[in-house]
Structures are given as structure tokens and as C-alpha cells.
Amino acid sequence: MRQDVTVVQNQRERYPGDQQEAREKAAKVHHVARGAQLGVAQVRGVLGGVVLCDQYREVCNGKHESVQEREPVAVERAGEHDQQKSNGQHGRQPDDLRERFRNNYDNDATTFSPTGRIFQIEYALEAIKQGSAAVGITSKNHVVLVALKRNAEELGSYQKKIIKIDNHMGIALAGLAPDARVLSNFLRQQAMSSKMVFNRPLNVAKAVYSIADKAQDNTQSAGGRPYGVGLLVAGIDENGAHLYEFQPSGSVLEYVGAAIGARSQAARTFLERKYEEFADATKEQLVEYALTALRDTLSQDKELNSLNTTVAVVGKDEPFTIYDDDDVQQWLDRLDSLSNARNRDEPQPEQHSQEQTEPPAEQPAEHTEQADRMDTDE
Amino acid sequence: MNHDPFHWGKPLDSVYGPYNTQIAQASNQRPENVRTNAEFPSMHTQQPMITGTSVIAVRYKDGVVMAADNMGAYGSLMKLDDVERIIRVGSETIVGISGDISDLQYLERILDDLAVEDSYDMEQDNLKASYVHEYLTRVLYNRRSKMDPLWNACIVAGFDEEGEPFMKYVDLLGVSYASPSLATGFGAHLAIPLLRQKADTMKDVEKLTKEDAVNLVKDCMKILFYRDARSLDKYTLCVVDKTTKNIEFHKDVKCEDMKWDFAKHITGYGLPQL
Numbered sequence: 001m002r003q004d005v006t007v008v009q010n011q012r013e014r015y016p017g018d019q020q021e022a023r024e025k026a027a028k029v030h031h032v033a034r035g036a037q038l039g040v041a042q043v044r045g046v047l048g049g050v051v052l053c054d055q056y057r058e059v060c061n062g063k064h065e066s067v068q069e070r071e072p073v074a075v076e077r078a079g080e081h082d083q084q085k086s087n088g089q090h091g092r093q094p095d096d097l098r099e100r101f102r103n104n105y106d107n108d109a110t111t112f113s114p115t116g117r118i119f120q121i122e123y124a125l126e127a128i129k130q131g132s133a134a135v136g137i138t139s140k141n142h143v144v145l146v147a148l149k150r151n152a153e154e155l156g157s158y159q160k161k162i163i164k165i166d167n168h169m170g171i172a173l174a175g176l177a178p179d180a181r182v183l184s185n186f187l188r189q190q191a192m193s194s195k196m197v198f199n200r201p202l203n204v205a206k207a208v209y210s211i212a213d214k215a216q217d218n219t220q221s222a223g224g225r226p227y228g229v230g231l232l233v234a235g236i237d238e239n240g241a242h243l244y245e246f247q248p249s250g251s252v253l254e255y256v257g258a259a260i261g262a263r264s265q266a267a268r269t270f271l272e273r274k275y276e277e278f279a280d281a282t283k284e285q286l287v288e289y290a291l292t293a294l295r296d297t298l299s300q301d302k303e304l305n306s307l308n309t310t311v312a313v314v315g316k317d318e319p320f321t322i323y324d325d326d327d328v329q330q331w332l333d334r335l336d337s338l339s340n341a342r343n344r345d346e347p348q349p350e351q352h353s354q355e356q357t358e359p360p361a362e363q364p365a366e367h368t369e370q371a372d373r374m375d376t377d378e
Numbered sequence: 379m380n381h382d383p384f385h386w387g388k389p390l391d392s393v394y395g396p397y398n399t400q401i402a403q404a405s406n407q408r409p410e411n412v413r414t415n416a417e418f419p420s421m422h423t424q425q426p427m428i429t430g431t432s433v434i435a436v437r438y439k440d441g442v443v444m445a446a447d448n449m450g451a452y453g454s455l456m457k458l459d460d461v462e463r464i465i466r467v468g469s470e471t472i473v474g475i476s477g478d479i480s481d482l483q484y485l486e487r488i489l490d491d492l493a494v495e496d497s498y499d500m501e502q503d504n505l506k507a508s509y510v511h512e513y514l515t516r517v518l519y520n521r522r523s524k525m526d527p528l529w530n531a532c533i534v535a536g537f538d539e540e541g542e543p544f545m546k547y548v549d550l551l552g553v554s555y556a557s558p559s560l561a562t563g564f565g566a567h568l569a570i571p572l573l574r575q576k577a578d579t580m581k582d583v584e585k586l587t588k589e590d591a592v593n594l595v596k597d598c599m600k601i602l603f604y605r606d607a608r609s610l611d612k613y614t615l616c617v618v619d620k621t622t623k624n625i626e627f628h629k630d631v632k633c634e635d636m637k638w639d640f641a642k643h644i645t646g647y648g649l650p651q652l
Contacts, residue, residue: 199512200539203504238504238539
């Protein structure tokens with residue numbers, strides 16, 4: 001019981017600026033926390049982090065989720081740490097406790113949290129990180145997409161990562177492949193209809209905004225879910241070479257180089273170092289850069305090979321071409337090494353420092369399922 | 379065999395039963411209890427009403443010259459004398475339309491919608507003449523396939539994707555072709571031979587200057603006014619020019635240097651001449 005009281009005091013200290021009402025509500029925490037149900041150890045385990053706040057929120061009937069979200073990120077991280085230690089314990093807790101930890105603002109994609117976030121969309125963005133990496137780069141006359149394919153099991157086939165839309169356009173995906181198929185079918189229809197009605201290759205910006213609008217619809221109507229896939233859309237049109245990143249939130253941005261999917265931060269770090277050389281690069285150089293970036297996303301003891309690597313190129317006078325299996329070997333041969341530099345014990349101080357300075361991403365509140373996550377973080 | 383022309387091509391009722399009006403989406407059936415001869419498949423425009431006559435156009439080395447007069451004829455009556463039959467679509471395309479004027483107005487509206495829609499999501503103008511032409515071809519062919527044609531023949535001119543001059547024909551059947559000299563309606567008979575004297579092949583076109591092309595078209599408009607009873611001596615003349623990247627519109631151009639002395643010798647049409 002004494003521990004519980006400390007918790008409440010901690011809350012007061014941490015949020016000195018909070019409303020009077022919030023303080024009063026906070027004072028109730030220890031009553032509800034019911035020391036009898038929650039062992040002292042449990043309360044301590046969740047002390048610094050998210051779980052405490054969830055509990056607190058539940059007490060306040062959802063009105064004070066803000067407390068959790070105002071928590072400095074560093075503290076949230078500490079919470080994660082605690083959680084990992086006590087993960088086993090969580091599993092043994094009674095259901096009503098688990099109920100307590102639930103986020104009340106992620107039941108559908110149409111509900112804002114009091115701080116203006118829409119959790120379902122953020123979860124959708126997380127789904128992209130579950131998929132293997134895809135990298136895209138543009139020069140003045142070419143766009144290159146490369147991606148790392150995964151196979152579910154040794155005897156299974158590899159997941160298709162790059163889809164051709166039309167002679168001048170294609171996409172690379174990371175996340176839920178079926179969602180990408182739906183989007184790519186839609187894009188193909190758009191491209192065909194543009195060809196049929198206007199004898200005009202579909203404008204890349206127009207194409208990517210058309211799927212962005214579809215994605216946005218899903219964030220404003222109940223009963224659906226956002227797309228769980230991120231796309232890199234590569235294409236050539238009357239305005240030149242384009243590379244767009246599409247997100248389930250409906251946001252679309254154009255890039256000279258972009259990477260999505262698992263450990264893509266490593267690829268981005270490489271791209272950020274080299275991007276000035278992209279504009280005038282030849283097609284071959286562009287593929288080299290892209291594969292090097294992709295190589296950086298490899299996990300330990302993995303390397304690029306003709307089975308797990310896919311390359312696609314589209315150019316001003318060159319139709320969108322996908323290189324798979326044996327055809328991809330010619331591109332792999334251009335690399336000095338097929339494995340990740342970090343895995344080869346070569347010190348890469350530049351990269352490490354970059355990753356450390358990267359601001360920790362704001363995580364959605366639900367961390368209790370951490371254990372079943374795939375290893376996706378950089 | 380029933381020799382009544384009304385029944386030509388129809389299977390005999392006595393052998394095959396009554397004509398099934400459900401065929402071909404017959405929509406103008408009378409109610410069940412009223413049995414009449416009107417049980418036909420649905421019918422649409424069988425003829426144009428108020429019409430515009432020829433549109434003529436010719437390529438020259440830097441572009442296209444196009445002309446169409448301002449008349450709207452109701453049969454042989456000059457119902458309207460201020461119809462603008464060359465319409466702008468976006469900033470790079472003009473469409474000269476002959477045939478039914480109400481269908482012209484419909485085309486004008488859908489082409490305007492097209493330009494508006496195009497400018498919604500694009501910052502620069504992306505509606506090239508070639509796109510407009512393809513779109514028109516699809517619209518006209520689609521309507522003819524519904525047995526409900528838009529009763530027009532059009533010439534689309536302007537700049538294509540490469541910024542080069544573009545000129546192509548499309549009509550109510552969706553038939554489409556390009557040639558250095560184009561004309562619709564009566565002009566296809568009267569103006570084409572004259573146009574081809576100067577611009578038969580692209581080789582001729584290379585030699586044709588803007589001034590010559592304009593004079594050629596003005597000449598043809600005059601000939602058409604002489605010989606086409608549904609034409610007017612007031613017309614619009616447009617010049618698509620690659621060097622200036624511009625489309626000139628000259629409205630209310632009049633046929634000049636005409637000689638009508640011969641007219642008094644013409645006899646035999648309607649009342650005898652004095």
C-alpha cells in the first residue's frame with residue numbers, strides 16, 4: 001500500500017502543471033490499484049512507464065490519457081525496458097488487469113486521441129515496418145527500385161515485392177502484400193483507362209494521389225481499417241523521373257531516395273550520405289547505390305543473393321523492367337560484398353552515430369504485445 | 379415472306395411468334411394492354427436538327443490553320459448566324475465541330491469538364507491535343523455503339539505531347555484519321571481537292587508558309603460559300619503556331635473579293651429568275 005501512495009506522489013511531481021482535477025483523480029489511483037490484487041512488485045514494475053499510465057487513465061475514465069502522452073519519450077523507453085523484464089509476469093496477470101492496460105482510442109480509425117493522434121493509423125504505419133525493406137532512388141532519367149524478398153519457409157516461394165503497373169510505372173511494397181495487390185490492381189486500372197481514353201501514360205503524381213485518396217477514405221469512415229502497406233511508386237512521365245512514398249495515412253511525398261520496411265533506417269542513412277550523386281548517376285550506378293542501401297538493412301548472417309533480391313528499373317526510353325532470380329545476378333555482381341558492413345565486423349562509426357542521434361520514434365501506447373513482434377527495429 | 383417493307387428482315391410471326399421487344403433493350407414499349415405497331419427496339423437521334431456545315435483545316439510548316447463558318451441551319455433555313463463552331467479546350471487545343479449544333483453544345487460541355495478536371499490536380503496544363511482527340515474518339519464511338527450517336531464530325535488541332543503541331547479528324551462513327559489536309563461535310567468534297575493542291579503530303583507541308591496556308595483556307599471558305607447552300611460568308615479562322623506556341627483566334631472573318639454576277643444567269647431552282 002505504501003508503494004501505491006508513492007506512485008501517486010510521483011505522478012504529482014512529474015506533472016506539476018496538471019489541472020487540479022487531474023491531481024484529485026490521480027489521488028484515487030491507489031484506491032483502485034487495490035494492493036491486494038496487484039502485488040507490490042507489480043506496481044513497481046510498471047512504475048516508470050506506460051502501464052501505470054494506462055491504469056491511471058482507466059481510473060479517470062479515459063479523460064486523462066494526456067498524462068501518458070505527455071510523458072517524456074525517454075521515460076517511455078524506460079517503461080519498455082521494465083516491461084521486457086516483467087513480460088512473463090504480464091502473461092500471468094488476470095484478464096481484468098489486461099483490460100485495464102487497453103488503449104481506449106484505438107478501437108477504430110476514426111477516433112482521435114485527446115492529443116490528436118489516430119492510433120489505428122499509427123499501427124498501420126507499424127505494419128510497414130514488419131515487412132522486409134524496399135529502397136528506391138531516382139536520377140534525372142531513371143528510377144530504380146530494389147527490395148529484399150522473404151520466403152515464409154525454406155521450401156516456399158519468395159514474396160513478390162515489386163509490381164509492374166504499366167510500361168512507365170511500378171511499385172515496391174513493404175507491409176501487407178494483399179493490400180498492395182489491391183492498390184496495384186487499382187493503379188493498373190487507372191493506367192489502362194488513361195491509355196484507353198486519352199492514349200496517355202498515367203501521370204505518376206496523379207496515380208499516387210489517387211491511391212492516397214483511397215487510403216485517406218479509410219481513415220475517415222468507420223468499420224474499415226487503413227491499408228497496412230507502404231509503397232514506393234516509381235515512374236516516368238512528361239515531367240521526368242519520379243519516386244513517391246505512399247503511406248496508409250494517405251500522405252504522399254516525393255523523394256530522390258527513399259527506403260521503407262524493416263531496418264530501413266540503415267538504408268536511409270546510406271542514402272542521406274550519397275544523395276547528391278544520384279541526379280547524374282547512370283542506371284548501373286543507381287542500381288549499385290540502391291543495392292548497397294538495401295544491403296545495409298540485412299540482419300545478421302543474411303546476405304543478398306539472386307533469390308532474395310529483386311531489382312526494377314524504369315527510364316525515359318526504357319520500359320519498367322523487373323529483374324528476379326538469375327536476371328538479378330548481373331546486378332549483384334557489381335557489389336563488392338553481399339553482406340551487411342556491420343555484420344562484417346568493419347567499424348562503421350558514421351552509421352552508428354547517425355542511428356543513435358535519430359530521434360526515438362513516438363510509439364503508440366500499446367506495448368504489452370511486444371513479445372510477438374518480429375524483429376524490425378533498427 | 380411478308381413483302382411489306384415494314385416487316386423486312388423480321389421473322390414471320392406465324393412461324394416464330396411475335397417480335398420480342400426485349401431484344402436490343404427495347405425501351406419504348408407500350409403498356410401490356412395496348413398492342414400497337416410501335417413495339418420497336420429503342421430509337422435515338424435519326425437525323426441532326428440544327429446543323430453546322432464544313433470545318434476545314436490544313437497543316438503548314440509551323441502549325442495548323444482551321445476555319446469554320448458561324449451558321450446554324452435548320453434544314454435550308456439560316457436559323458442562327460452567330461454559332462461559334464471552333465472551341466478551345468485548355469490552352470493547347472482547338473476543336474472544330476460540324477453537324478448537329480445541340481450535340482456540338484454537349485461536346486463543348488464535356489470538353490470543358492475535361493479541361494476543368496485536368497486543371498484540378500495538375501499545376502500545369504497537361505491536356506494535349508492528342509489526348510483530347512483520343513477522348514473525343516472514345517466518346518463518339520461509345521455513343522455510336524449505343525445506337526445513339528452524337529451527330530458530329532470534328533477536327534482536333536493543337537499541340538501534342540512533344541509540343542509539335544497536331545491535327546486529326548474524328549466523326550460520329552468514331553472513325554479517326556490524320557492527313558495534311560482535312561475537311562468535314564461538304565468541305566470534304568469541295569475544299570479537299572483545293573487544299574491538296576498545296577498540301578497533299580508532309581513534304582508539301584514543309585514548304586507551306588503560314589501566310590500561304592491562311593490564304594489557301596480563306597480561298598476554300600470562299601469557294602464553299604459560293605457552292606454550299608448551307609454556308610455563311612462570316613467565319614472563324616484559327617492558326618495554331620509552333621514558333622509562337624500560340625493559338626490565334628480570328629473571329630468574324632468575311633469572305634472577300636466575291637463576284638456574284640453569274641447569279642442572275644442561274645435558272646431552274648424554284649421560281650424562274652427575272
